[in-house]
Amino acid sequence: xxxxxxxxxxxxxxxxxxxxECADCGAGFRQSGLLVAAEALQPVDTATTVxxxxxxxxxxxxxxxxTKEQLAGFYLIDAVDLNEALQVAAKIxxxxxxxxxxxxxxxxxx
Amino acid sequence: xxxxxHISETVSAVYVSESRRVLATLIRLLGDFDAxxxxxxxxxxxALEQWPREGIxxxxxxxxxxxxxxxxxxxxxxxxxxxxxxxTGNGADLAVIDHAAWADEETVEDDRLRLIFTCCHPALAxxxxxxxxxxxxxxLTTEEIGRAFLTPAPTLAQRxxxxxxxxxxxxxxxxxxxxxxxxxxxxxxxxxxxLVFNEGYMASSGASLTRHxxxxxxxxxxxxxxxxxxxxxGRGLLALMLLHESRRxxxxxxxxxxxxxxxQDRSLWDRALIAEGIxxxxxxxxxxxxxxxxxxxxxAAVHAEAPAASATDWTEIVGLYDALLRLDxxxxxxxxxxxxxxxxxxxxSGVELIDGxxxxxxxxxxxxxxxxxxxxxxxxxxxxxxxxxxxxALDLTQQEPERRFLERRLAELPA
Numbered sequence: 001x002x003x004x005x006x007x008x009x010x011x012x013x014x015x016x017x018x019x020x021e022c023a024d025c026g027a028g029f030r031q032s033g034l035l036v037a038a039e040a041l042q043p044v045d046t047a048t049t050v051x052x053x054x055x056x057x058x059x060x061x062x063x064x065x066x067t068k069e070q071l072a073g074f075y076l077i078d079a080v081d082l083n084e085a086l087q088v089a090a091k092i093x094x095x096x097x098x099x100x101x102x103x104x105x106x107x108x109x110x
Numbered sequence: 111x112x113x114x115x116h117i118s119e120t121v122s123a124v125y126v127s128e129s130r131r132v133l134a135t136l137i138r139l140l141g142d143f144d145a146x147x148x149x150x151x152x153x154x155x156x157a158l159e160q161w162p163r164e165g166i167x168x169x170x171x172x173x174x175x176x177x178x179x180x181x182x183x184x185x186x187x188x189x190x191x192x193x194x195x196x197x198t199g200n201g202a203d204l205a206v207i208d209h210a211a212w213a214d215e216e217t218v219e220d221d222r223l224r225l226i227f228t229c230c231h232p233a234l235a236x237x238x239x240x241x242x243x244x245x246x247x248x249x250l251t252t253e254e255i256g257r258a259f260l261t262p263a264p265t266l267a268q269r270x271x272x273x274x275x276x277x278x279x280x281x282x283x284x285x286x287x288x289x290x291x292x293x294x295x296x297x298x299x300x301x302x303x304x305l306v307f308n309e310g311y312m313a314s315s316g317a318s319l320t321r322h323x324x325x326x327x328x329x330x331x332x333x334x335x336x337x338x339x340x341x342x343x344g345r346g347l348l349a350l351m352l353l354h355e356s357r358r359x360x361x362x363x364x365x366x367x368x369x370x371x372x373x374q375d376r377s378l379w380d381r382a383l384i385a386e387g388i389x390x391x392x393x394x395x396x397x398x399x400x401x402x403x404x405x406x407x408x409x410a411a412v413h414a415e416a417p418a419a420s421a422t423d424w425t426e427i428v429g430l431y432d433a434l435l436r437l438d439x440x441x442x443x444x445x446x447x448x449x450x451x452x453x454x455x456x457x458x459s460g461v462e463l464i465d466g467x468x469x470x471x472x473x474x475x476x477x478x479x480x481x482x483x484x485x486x487x488x489x490x491x492x493x494x495x496x497x498x499x500x501x502x503a504l505d506l507t508q509q510e511p512e513r514r515f516l517e518r519r520l521a522e523l524p525a
Binding site: 080082086 | 283
């Protein structure tokens with residue numbers, strides 16, 4: 001089953017963990033066959049939000065809500081169950097600076 | 111009494127003694143809480159129909175499990191057939207269930223432990239862990255749990271539904287944790303059991319000081335856990351609960367007022383519970399993996415062994431609090447230690463320690479810190495200070511018998 005591990009960090013901690021360490025962590029997951037995809041993200045002030053209302057596209061700067069922690073990156077993993085997913089999430093280096101939200105992926109019903 | 115009455119009584123008795131074990135196994139075999147509950151009810155319905163005709167099976171539990179599983183598979187097949195009218199159904203799930211090993215006795219033994227660990231999984235909200243454990247492991251109805259926790263039944267039902275959905279959708283596994291995770295996961299289970307016990311024993315708010323049913327459920331859970339997983343901390347917690355429980359009758363007066371440990375009629379203490387508690391403490395302490403529950407139980411055991419309050423071995427108790435503080439530097443434990451020191455060395459040294467703890471700031475709004483300080487000041491004849499501290503404790507308490515107790519103490523102070 002797939003789980004998306006969303007990494008949240010405060011603005012001033014975005015670079016608290018060296019890139020090298022995050023890359024190594026991803027490579028380790030890939031080698032164990034756990035990783036589907038992983039990316040780090042640019043800071044939230046580079047974000048643009050798109051909405052479509054009554055067929056009209058609206059574009060605004062930034063995310064919808066101001067929160068202290070921002071989405072800093074993600075790891076999409078394939079784990080047996082939540083216990084394995086949580087063990088993997090605990091190994092993501094920024095977990096010790098911010099937090100990692102583990103969300104099960106929902107299969108779309110065609 | 112007719113033969114049918116006799117059978118239905120037997121079925122009721124089997125329900126009480128076996129339904130939770132049957133449910134725990136059905137959850138494993140069917141991989142789903144709701145399907146297992148439905149199967150459990152179908153199995154008991156079948157027992158009521160068939161046992162009067164065919165006699166009571168030699169192993170009622172195995173009969174119920176295989177009947178429940180058969181009924182569930184049957185129901186699933188029927189649903190599949192309906193689905194197949196719309197599109198070609200896929201029988202993969204059924205194949206899995208059909209080949210699920212209908213297990214040997216030893217695996218079956220483990221199922222209730224699996225159920226306990228799943229209900230107390232840390233990925234579930236704390237209040238959901240409690241509700242789910244009482245519902246699934248203890249078999250309480252949502253109405254019963256609601257009454258015990260002063261929470262509306264629909265709120266609890268919703269918590270349970272949400273927790274079950276998370277177990278299913280996030281795939282929380284139905285298993286006893288691996289040895290590496292066991293200590294931490296066991297802590298979560300013990301916390302749930304102790305919370306249930308305390309809710310029954312202390313009732314943090316509301317008019318009734320004890321809600322016996324919850325404490326009894328917690329002790330039942332504790333016994334089950336020790337039987338299935340004989341870990342020292344499980345024994346420690348069971349001992350702690352039994353030793354507290356032994357004083358239940360003595361801790362409230364006939365008019366429902368709170369009676370402090372010092373003033374309790376020790377002849378009312380339940381000696382059988384004390385003996386059992388002490389034996390468990392000794393086993394836990396002998397394990398050399400001594401945890402906080404075992405130490406707290408050891409403290410309760412020292413009280414239990416004292417023939418009179420004045421004969422309490424306070425030196426031993428202070429030593430045990432020191433050991434407890436080494437595991438957990440909690441200000442509440444420091445406060446309890448301060449009271450023990452006051453009993454050993456006199457009230458003045460206790461007040462000094464409590465003032466130090468209050469100055470630390472953590473317990474400034476903790477009613478028992480002010481109540482303890484008030485009591486010690488009273489003994490020292492520092493009446494004005496005692497009065498102020500009792501008033502502060504009164505402001506902070508939310509529990510009716512405790513409020514009456516503090517008011518009484520306040521009124522008894524010399525003018």
